[in-house]
Amino acid sequence: MSALLESYAAGTWFRASDDGDPLLDAATGEEVARISAKGLDLTAMAEHARTVGGPAIRALTFHERAAILKQLAGFLNEDKDELYALSARTGATKRDSMVDIDGGFGTVFVYASKGAKQLPAGTVIVDGDDEPVGKNGVFAGRHIYTSRPGIAVQINAFNFPTWGMLEKFAPAFLAGLPSIVKPASQTAYLTEAVVRKIVASGILPEGSLQLLCGSAGALLDVLDEQDSVAFTGSAHTAGVLRSNPAVQNRGVRLQVEADSLNCSILGPDVEPGSAEFDLFVKGVVTEMTVKAGQKCTAIRRAIVPAAKADAVAEAISAKLAKITVGNPAHDDVRMGALASLGQRDEVRKAIEAISASADVVFGSADKVDLIDADAERGAFLSPVLLKARPGAVEAHDVEPFGPVSTLLSYSSVEDAIALAARGKGSLAGSLVTADPAVARSVVRGLAPWHGRILVLDAVAAPDNTGHGTPLPTLVHGGPGRAGGGEELGGIRGVLHHMQRTAIQGSPAMLDAITGE
Ligand code: NAP
Numbered sequence: 008m009s010a011l012l013e014s015y016a017a018g019t020w021f022r023a024s025d026d027g028d029p030l031l032d033a034a035t036g037e038e039v040a041r042i043s044a045k046g047l048d049l050t051a052m053a054e055h056a057r058t059v060g061g062p063a064i065r066a067l068t069f070h071e072r073a074a075i076l077k078q079l080a081g082f083l084n085e086d087k088d089e090l091y092a093l094s095a096r097t098g099a100t101k102r103d104s105m106v107d108i109d110g111g112f113g114t115v116f117v118y119a120s121k122g123a124k125q126l127p128a129g130t131v132i133v134d135g136d137d138e139p140v141g142k143n144g145v146f147a148g149r150h151i152y153t154s155r156p157g158i159a160v161q162i163n164a165f166n167f168p169t170w171g172m173l174e175k176f177a178p179a180f181l182a183g184l185p186s187i188v189k190p191a192s193q194t195a196y197l198t199e200a201v202v203r204k205i206v207a208s209g210i211l212p213e214g215s216l217q218l219l220c221g222s223a224g225a226l227l228d229v230l231d232e233q234d235s236v237a238f239t240g241s242a243h244t245a246g247v248l249r250s251n252p253a254v255q256n257r258g259v260r261l262q263v264e265a266d267s268l269n270c271s272i273l274g275p276d277v278e279p280g281s282a283e284f285d286l287f288v289k290g291v292v293t294e295m296t297v298k299a300g301q302k303c304t305a306i307r308r309a310i311v312p313a314a315k316a317d318a319v320a321e322a323i324s325a326k327l328a329k330i331t332v333g334n335p336a337h338d339d340v341r342m343g344a345l346a347s348l349g350q351r352d353e354v355r356k357a358i359e360a361i362s363a364s365a366d367v368v369f370g371s372a373d374k375v376d377l378i379d380a381d382a383e384r385g386a387f388l389s390p391v392l393l394k395a396r397p398g399a400v401e402a403h404d405v406e407p408f409g410p411v412s413t414l415l416s417y418s419s420v421e422d423a424i425a426l427a428a429r430g431k432g433s434l435a436g437s438l439v440t441a442d443p444a445v446a447r448s449v450v451r452g453l454a455p456w457h458g459r460i461l462v463l464d465a466v467a468a469p470d471n472t473g474h475g476t477p478l479p480t481l482v483h484g485g486p487g488r489a490g491g492g493e494e495l496g497g498i499r500g501v502l503h504h505m506q507r508t509a510i511q512g513s514p515a516m517l518d519a520i521t522g523e
Contacts, residue, residue: 009038012199012220014047015206017055018213021047023221030196033098033344034334036384040196044221052187052217053229056158060185060214065154067212068129068523072181073122079210080115083201090169090200097168097194098344098386100335103298106476111170111201117479118177118501125498126181129523130154134507137517149517152505154183157233159504162223162248164240165191165346166301166408168198174479174495175237180215182504184235189219189226191240193346227251232258235504237494239264239303245490262503263490264483266406268430270308271474272423272449274440279318282465287311287439288319290463291412292326294475295390296342300410301350304435304475308402310426313416320394320414324369327390333378334385340378345386345409354409358391364399365413368392403429420445424452432487437461437474458485458493 011027013020027043064072087108094104126132132152140148159179163171168190176186190198202218205211219226227236230253238248242265253259271290277283287309294306311319335343345351358372375382375389390410395402402413403426417423427436436457438449441464450460459482461474477483477495484493494500510517 009040011041011043012195014044014220015202015216015218016047017051017217018059023047027221028192030193031347032096033346034096034380034385034387036348039096042192042195042221044219044224047219047221049219049224049226049229052219053158055214056185056187056217057156060212060217061156061158061183063212064180064185064215065130065156065183069122069126069181070128072183073119073126075210076115076122076177076180077119079205079208080112080119082208082210083112083115083204090197093197093200094169095336095343097197098299098335098346100340100343103335103343106298107167107169111167111173114170114174114479115177118181121480121498122181122501126501127523130183131521131523132502132505133521137514140511145513146511147514147517148509148511149521150507150509151521152502152507155233155504155506157184157235158230159184159186160226160230160234160236161186161188162236162238162240163188163190163198164303165193166298166303168194169201171239172198172201174477174483176216178495178500179504181501184504185215185217187217187219187226189223192221195220227253227259230257230259235260235262237262237492242266242488242490262492262494264303264434264492264494265488265490267303267432267434267485267489268307268403268406269304269433269435269474270310270427270430271306271437271439272427273309273311273315273319274438274442274445274449275312275420276440276442276445279315279322281441282468283439283441283463284322286463286465286468286471288322288326290437290439290474291323292330293473295327295392295410295412296330297475299342299345299388300390301345301408302475304477306412306437306474307406308415308426308430309412310415310417310423313418316394316414316416320368320392323392327369327392330390331378332375332387332389333380337379342390342410344380345388348386350408351386351388354388354407354411357405357407357409358393358411360405361393361401361407361411361413363401365393365395365402368394368414420448421452424449427453428456430456430488432485432489432491433457434483434485434489435459435461435474437463439463441465456486458482458489
């Protein structure tokens with residue numbers, strides 16, 4: 008039997024009292040680890056965060072916290088071999104692992120730098136200028152941000168076991184909050200390995216970071232009004248959490264990043280053979296295949312002028328035909344496996360549902376040629392491109408969390424905007440156009456439905472970070488169906504963990520309160 012993952016709770020590594028459930032290698036089906044939280048004392052974890060971790064972090068200035076994050080990111084960057092080996096077992100190729108592992112460490116670095124440069128030297132943030140509120144100049148208003156004496160709970164999805172934890176941890180730590188991290192069970196062995204490194208380094212004050220491996224159980228029961236939960240995962244689980252009494256009745260703040268049917272729009276000005284046409288095609292193929300399409304920001308809907316839909320389908324199909332699928336550790340493989348056989352079943356069901364009003368134009372839900380891998384034991388799937396029939400419904404409603412995208416035709420710019428909006432709110436959208444007038448009307452139409460929009464032309468191409476890449480400096484989150492949350496976004500990502508309070512008093516009194 009493989010090793011049972013442990014939770015890092017109240018200053019020690021906790022081992023469950025049973026054998027746990029097996030976690031299988033996404034590519035080979037072999038058991039990687041087992042997981043269980045049976046017997047874990049969640050009340051003691053919350054108490055440890057409140058009485059040990061929180062006070063220790065808040066005793067540090069913003070700049071001291073930033074320096075710790077910098078040291079931590081540097082330390083984690085030193086030796087990644089073990090993490091890369093574990094990441095391959097989640098189905099990730101080397102390139103996919105870079106997005107998760109190096110992307111996670113890079114995010115900590117960026118927050119360290121932002122904290123040092125953009126936060127004040129002390130522990131309180133003054134927000135904006137004073138507001139005069141009386142006629143005599145003896146009474147004013149000043150807004151401040153202070154750290155909450157609470158806990159930041161992080162519940163993460165399976166697709167980014169490293170980045171998912173660190174992109175939430177870094178801003179919470181800067182804000183003065185201890186974190187309790189609950190990774191998705193399927194890939195928790197990679198998160199556990201990162202936390203083991205962090206704990207062993209001794210860089211963080213004890214209690215700043217605890218880890219819950221296994222079911223979240225009654226975690227929300229031990230939270231109260233100073234605590235928050237940042238959730239990334241399915242809309243279904245988000246709904247369960249939203250109706251939890253901790254959120255409904257006890258004032259626990261819940262931030263949600265959920266499903267998202269992101270779109271990329273090809274501008275009406277773009278002709279086949281142009282640089283922009285190639286950028287569009289490349290973007291769709293990249294988003295379909297990186298992490299085997301298991302990215303919350305991936306392009307699920309490619310919205311193109313009706314007259315060019317066939318040319319786009321042909322060009323995307325030609326590129327997809329070159330994507331080699333198989334053992335993620337093999338050098339010749341471009342796309343690895345989905346996280347589990349269960350996930351593959353889910354994606355197959357989604358393809359079937361979308362097929363009610365779309366036709367498969369590339370790939371197959373049932374057949375895939377593999378390099379150095381077994382299609383029965385590993386969760387492999389061919390990239391699948393569909394083309395929607397007129398009036399298609401399902402492509403706007405069903406999220407295939409895998410290497411799947413659907414082409415939709417539009418008749419006018421207004422039609423393209425309306426189709427995009429049928430995703431009911433997305434994390435990321437993109438537009439490929441060389442025409443500023445098109446960019447102006449499409450982006451203004453798309454913005455209320457999106458957390459981030461990338462506009463791409465041949466000029467911007469050399470620095471293009473990609474449709475699906477969340478950046479620590481920019482908003483990650485989206486309205487409506489995407490959950491309504493907003494993570495990252497530079498210092499705003501820190502501030503939303505803190506309490507903003509208006510203080511009224513004489514200028515001297517305000518200075519005494521806010522000065523360090
Ligand atoms: P999921 O089933 O909703 O699970 C997400 C997390 O919630 C896991 O850690 C899971 O733990 C936990 N969980 C499940 N039931 C819970 C409950 N009753 N109380 C507390 N925690 C609970 O989603 P997933 O399958 O891991 O992830 C895939 C989905 O995530 C996709 O739909 C994708 O769109 C979405 N996603 C969104 C973003 C984003 O930023 N918007 C990013 C990545 C993924 P266990 O694993 O132990 O069940």
